[in-house]
Amino acid sequence: MTYEDRLQNVSVLGAAGKMGSGILLLTAVEMADLSLLPENKGKSFVLNAIDVSPEGLSGLMRYLRDQVRKVAEKKTVWLRQMYADRDDLVENYEIIDEYIFDVLNVVRPVTTMTAAYNSHLVFEAVSENRALKVKLLTDIDTNNGNNPWYFTNTSSVPIGLIESEANLEGRVIGFHFYNPPAVQRLVELIKTDKTTADVVEFAHNYAKKLRKIIVPSNDFAGFIGNGHFMRDALHGMKEAEALAVEKNMPLYKAIYMINKVTQDYLVRPMGIFQLIDYVGVDVVQFILGVMNPFVTDEELHSDLLDKLMLQGVKGGQKSSGAQKDGFLKYKGAHVTSIWDIHKQTYVDIDEFKDECDEMLGDLPDSAVAWKSIVRNKKKDAILAAFFNDLKGSGTLGAATAVKYGVRSKEIGEKLVADAVADEIDHVNTVMLTGFFHAYGPVNNFFE
Amino acid sequence: MRRKVYMTGGYNTVSMGTGRSEFHPKKPRPGLEHYIEEAGKGTLAQIGGADNVDEGVIGNFMAARFNKQANLPGFLPTIDDKLQWKPATSVEGACGSGGLALMSGIKSVLAETGEVVLSLGVEVQNTVKAIYGADILAGAGWYKNRKSGHAYFFPGQFSDRAGAYYEKVGYDRARAGMRRWFRNAMENARLDETAQEHQNKLADPDALYDRLKPNGAAFVDNLNVLDCSKVSDGASAIAICSEEGLKRIGVDKKDAVEVVGFAQVVRNITNFPEDLTELQTIKKAAHQAMADAGITIEQVGTIETHDCFSIAGVLATEALGLAKNGEGCDYVAAGNTARDGAMPMNTTGGLIGWGHPTGATGVHQAVTIWQQLTGKAGLAQISMSDDRPYGMTINMGGDDVTVIAIVYKRG
Structure with missing residues (x-):
């Protein structure tokens, strides 16, 4: 035929x-x-x-x-x-x-x-x-x-x-x-x-x-795309929870900070919590549930997601394509507030933004926005310069970002080691084209 | 001429469209009536108001399709209540409509049926996407050729002209002239606040031009988008007066230009051009207008020519006799048509740089010549020498079909 x-x-x-x-x-x-x-x-x-x-x-x-x-x-x-x-x-x-x-x-x-x-x-x-x-x-x-x-x-x-x-x-x-x-x-x-x-x-x-x-x-639960994204999201949620404990502050502030680090410091199209909202809190929870029985050496599960689902916070999109509220609350394309899982209400970002930004510290002057660089032919050199400055800057934001970048690479390499992907290039291509990242997760930026 | 004819009080709205930072294709924009009113009021303010006007002419190409609006004479009183109950006409000759609005005013003054005529050209084209605008503008050609024509009909026509020219003079030579034409357009447009490319900040127009190779799969075979004029919303107006009219409006002759010669020439629209590398109608019209004025091209100090495409600008230099047949590209490439060249052309950017609100273009050209000859061109002002005091406009409708050439000198 x-x-x-x-x-x-x-x-x-x-x-x-x-x-x-x-x-x-x-x-x-x-x-x-x-x-x-x-x-x-x-x-x-x-x-x-x-x-x-x-x-x-x-x-x-x-x-x-x-x-x-x-x-x-x-x-x-x-x-x-x-x-x-x-x-x-x-x-x-x-x-x-x-x-x-x-x-x-x-x-x-x-x-x-x-x-x-x-x-x-x-x-x-x-x-x-x-x-x-x-x-x-x-x-x-x-x-x-x-x-x-x-x-x-x-x-x-x-x-x-x-x-x-x-x-x-x-x-x-x-x-x-x-x-x-x-x-x-x-x-x-x-x-x-x-x-x-x-x-x-x-x-x-x-x-x-x-x-x-x-x-x-290869035919492993989650394949390459979700194989990377789910683990990357779990890392983001764990980092937020750890940060809240370490700084003795409410989780919503830590969520704001990790979301900012993953977007601005890692030069991604959206922060990790915004991406979870975009895909849907319910969908992420569901896919983790599908994948988890097939992995033996790690636990693909998040109590935080379970809590949100119980509280009826699901994210996802309306049929018009507009973003529904999840970890973050949106007005158009802007994030206005963050979900407080204890009080079960959204807290206005303006109430704590400055304090959190100060904790993260300033971005180096070489910082670039994802939008301005994603189609730039010289982006690798520009990113290398920025991430290099990041490694030397010593701020909390920089340290968190570098740790995140290292973890993201580890996830990518494990997908190859586990034979989900045949080669590193496949992992990078998925993140570049399916997730619109400006650089592949397996790189040398964060060593 | 049986009577002296002057033009004064020129006014241009902004030429709105891509290139202007305030232009957003998806947001609501002012319509036809806004542009007519702004340009009309702009001229009336310089000639003592609507009481002084005997009649009005509106040049427009395709409001009937771009704006679903015909019967444009009825818009004259929207400029000023006092224009109600006066005579008004609208004229159409495709992209030559503005030139016809000027001719209509000139003839009224010559016929002594009016001493002061308000001539206005207008087009609001951003109401439809370019792919549908191409259908509308194709009306400037013979409708029986539309089916076999290109999706972008007029770029297709002039792409064919460019292709024939490449064959005749060589691709690189031709492109060098067209590239310079584009660069001049950008550089001149930056000097005029109403130009669509006024905010143009291109550091190296030549490099961009070379990078955008003509690509028939995406557009047309022999032109890139930089070779093309703009899609524009805009209007221009000017007052056409007798000596008596000038007295009535209280404008000194030195603030006006005198029309010393003109020609209106048409080519049979149902025929293909005899030679794609020659703008035959422009050649006839320009030479007739100069003969009418009793001058030669050597006495002309600046020209506004109809560069709907860069190739039309290059070919016009040959039609005007500035360059020999097949050498217009070299003439332009050498900088002769730049603002500081031997023959400054399109000194406020022309159709590629200032913009091309089709029905308004002919009037805009007259406004630019009036500004240059009377020292009102602001940053775009060129220096005119006493031995070459004349200016000329050449406005073309369709593919070298309806052409209006006018020769001016300072009043």
Whole structure:
């Protein structure tokens, strides 16, 4: 079966979700683009957008319409060639409108699983729940006579387990997008012991057409991305708790300080507590729970997260994309206050910011902001100079940052030692492209 | 000329769009009426108010599509209540609309139907993204060519001209001239507060220009974005008067320019240009205007020419006779058209540096010449010598289709 044939009937499970909608958008555009090629004229391309929520599917169609317009506006030169034989389409706006229709026309929003019974390829993007994934894929596979391939957007559950429990021998692969899929270039590709070469080859072709960067990860719970992030987050939470004890101060102040160190001193796009909020306190807790049974030499668990969940503080994002309150409380993109787990209320940053900043000490003059450096070609040299000054500055903030940098490297190296990643470069690429870090965790900046 | 015609009281709004720090594509912005009012009031304040105005002309290209607005004459009284119940007209000739607004005023004065005419040009283009703006601006070409044209229709047309020129004179030679044209535009625009590139701080325009190689996959084959004029919101206005009109408004002749020659020439829009490396209509219009004024190019001290693309600026030097056929690139590259060169051109940045609110451009050119000839150009002022007292504007609609050339001297 050719690449085009495989993509003639596709289903996305969980299509209205945050990840599912992005996967659906990218796949719908790819399928519509194939349908426009002269050699594919007359072939039908069907993409079933399957989700339990009718409201979600309605929102999905609106999202698609808006996003496809943006996609079309960027490739109007190519679209004019594709529609050159359509005399009725003259102006750019007419061509763009037609293209939007053609992409939406590929999509079949449905709430029933039966639509997937005719597919040759199934993307699974439901919630990170092993039993649910196994149940859905088993149902499809027993009713689908095509021996379909399954691409699962699983971020922590070992793919081999899903494969064996759903009886999909060789026809499943982990294809883990990063949030939001339409923007983030990274895809973690996870083969099982049995995944066939055909499936892998198709995955590479498909990723290339979507202009994604593939990083292979071995089939260990959490893979590379969560393998690093979860341990990095645990370190951040432990550091905050230790700092609170050491300085005999409330935890919320320490959370503020560690968040600041991880953002400003480590030159990251956001502080570690903001990142936990972004992913969701609940999601982080859940993924730790998935990963923990598979590791023997460490405990992947946080009492602090459990406490927050009991207090109903979950973070995550609203359907509009706005950040919900978690460890931190937000007004737009700004952090306004920090959660106090004892009083169970948010404390205004202005009440303690100056005191905490003073404890951390001044940043060296060579300090740089993540935003200003992330695309700078000479960033390695600039960062080296800054981190070097940091090592010599002797402030609490600098010491905490250096310790953090060392730990982050240790986590990265252990992923290779544990054979989760084949090489250091894969770990660094995941953090650079999936987490938008300005430098990989395995570096020589902090020695 | 059967009667003396003067221009005075020129006013430009800011040319708003990318390049201005106050421009945010996603925030609400002033509309057509704001620009008409600001430019109109700016001129009225210099000519003793609306009572002195006999009629108004508004030049505009595509408000009907950019702003969903036609019937622009009805906006004249929004400038001042006293303009209500007076005659008003709107004129359209694509990017030459501003020039047509000037011509309409000149002809009214010559016909003695008006002693003081308020001529105004306006365009508000940032209402749509560039990819849709390209559709609208494509109206300056023949609609039957739109289907086969480029997504960015006009950049596509002038990319073809640039490609033909590269073949004729060599790529590097041609690009050297176009690169200098761009640099001059930035350097001149910085001197004019209303210019879209006024805040331009590019340390090395040449280096940026060389780095941005034309890329047909992303834009057009033979031009980069720096070769192109801006997408702009803006308006310009000027008063066109007889001698009697000047007396009425109380403006001394030395604060006005006299129109000493003009030409309006069109090329058949349904035909392709005979030679892509020649701006035939500009050549005819400029020479007719100079003949009308009884002067030669050697007597002209400064020129505002229609550089919707850098290649149009380079080709104009050949059409005007400043450089031999195929040598315009060398002429420009050598600095002859810079503000301190042999023939300063587009001294407030032109369409690439000052901006290109399409329907306003022709009027903006007249305002710049009026400023330079009367010593009102501020930081952008060039020195004019007594043996070359003339200024000239060349305004072009479409791909060398509707051209207006006007020759001025200090009043």
